[in-house]
Amino acid sequence: MSKGRFGVHGGQYIPETLMNEIIRLEEAYEFYKNDKDFNDELNTLLKEYAGRPSLLYYAEQMTKDLGGAKIYLKREDLNHTGSHKINNVLGQCLLAKRMGKTRVIAETGAGQHGVATATAAALLNMECEIFMGKEDTDRQALNVYRMELLGAKVHAVTSGTMTLKDAVNETMREWTSRVSDTHYVLGSVMGPHPFPTIVRDFQSVISREAREQILKLEGKLPAAVMACVGGGSNAMGMFYHFIPDKEVRLIGCEAAGRGIHTDQHAATIAKGTLGIFHGMKSYFCQDEYGQIAPVYSISAGLDYPGIGPEHANLHDTKRAEYVPVTDEEAVAAFEYLAKTEGIICAIESAHAVAQALKVAKEYTPEDSIIICLSGRGDKDVAAIARYRGVEIYE
């Protein structure tokens, strides 16, 4: 079995052209992750620039209204650029600089990762190109302009289903054609080794902070932590330091779109099968011949036919649970959080909020639940309005 495995999942299924680059990346990461200067620089940026640590907010109104567990929100939406993506991007861009790279490329779905990458590139004076599915450049037009303001070039990807998976395809193609000066800032805990490990490590700051914060506030561990899962980076970050705490339930919320009984969903664990794609062995939505299925979600960030290999293994070993949440449930939770707590969260994060609405009552006020609020929802307001039949033009 090759390197970078989580159970049977993971590996390095990529073209030979990229192999030496991936090996170099792994060597650089193994060195710099223990390098004091590198960590000092990253931690300073996380604190002074990204605004960490992020708050662990006690959602008192929501708790009273639901009448079960105490609800805490891990406020990744308050980070600079408005989502958890900045945690990984600052780490990878600093690493790329140390490797002598002058240019970064990245895929993006909702645009959060693209905005974060463009931001880090602007800050660190690197050239930046972002690949985004044509369908997503349409539904997230504001984020496209945001990236351009930050100095990035945005390519609208018109191949395949014109969404996140196609953006990944195109970014990989671009990387294959130009590796010497270019680093691919992969945005989730997916792709070939070492990406799932690198991204998880940079995102694990979420659970490192949350675990300390909840122990201080409650004096005990939470009953459950939950997060939305597309590729799975905020969930992996939210789960990681709780994995050894067997009494803490880890719940990943997948996009069930119009329902897992339809063919319009992106619920990889619920409906996918084992496969090999985008550099990794994991679960994918695919047909009997291994053709990757078109997937659907109201959330551009969860609209991905696979899931990171470490999640696939957490599922196999039953350490984490993965549940499907529909568009309708997510939109209702999006509206509920806005009205109850005065927080407009990303439609991605609303999938996790929706699950908390379902399970909060199973617990007593002695218990706490942490929801990872992975991003803010400004970008989604127009889409939610359209979902509710209100035409708003940005």
Next chain:
Amino acid sequence: MSRIEKAFDHGKAFIGFVTGGDPTLEKSEEFIMEMVRGGADLIEIGIPFSDPIAEGPVIQDANIRALANGATTDKLFDMVASIRKKTDIPIVFLTYLNPVFKYGYETFSQKCQEAGVDGLIIPDLPFEEKQELAPIAKAYDVDVISLIAPTSKDRITKIAADAAGFIYVVSSMGVTGVRSEIQTDLDSILKLIREASDRPAAIGFGISTPKQAKEMAGIADGAIVGSAIVKIVEKYGDAAGPHIYEYVKSMKDAVMEA
């Protein structure tokens, strides 16, 4: 001597590629027979895939055409079995790993043997992962072809030493597609390959003109052409047969001059 080895035993080889089922299975079979008639020494058939990450726009579009017209792995096995009744030419599949994995490595390899597929070229199966498939395929006399890229450098020796069938030398960075110029120092790569392996080596990616084919066949044991042939299919559709024959003939002639 295997069928693949025979492709290289009478001078420089010309290897032609089409996407299986583009635009239809019937036409694909006809185009392959035209390539054989035109003098191709080995046929590469692409199993269409939803997300071909190593392909440029020309072959991406061919994949879409083939899938839209109902091509499946099973239908391509049937097509190869039908071609096998007419010719003994070596045939390899170019496929991404997932269609093989999903079919089952053992069943897929067995079907290859039954249909008469001699080898597999898998762009997303590097040396590090090859062992999960190669021994199973070998048990059914199917070679997993190794690829060597411009960036392979220190990896060339181990990849070449482990190679089966022939060695596919990727001429350029990036994805498949016609290129006006090939800038990689292929002589140095071939030198390292020759030191490590007695397998024949053919160069692919970017080759479209007889001049390029002759030049590449001069450096290696053969030239591989994909996108340029698929472009003919794209241009002429169902009527591409005679154009493919003429093109392959001109390319084979050029290769023989090398």
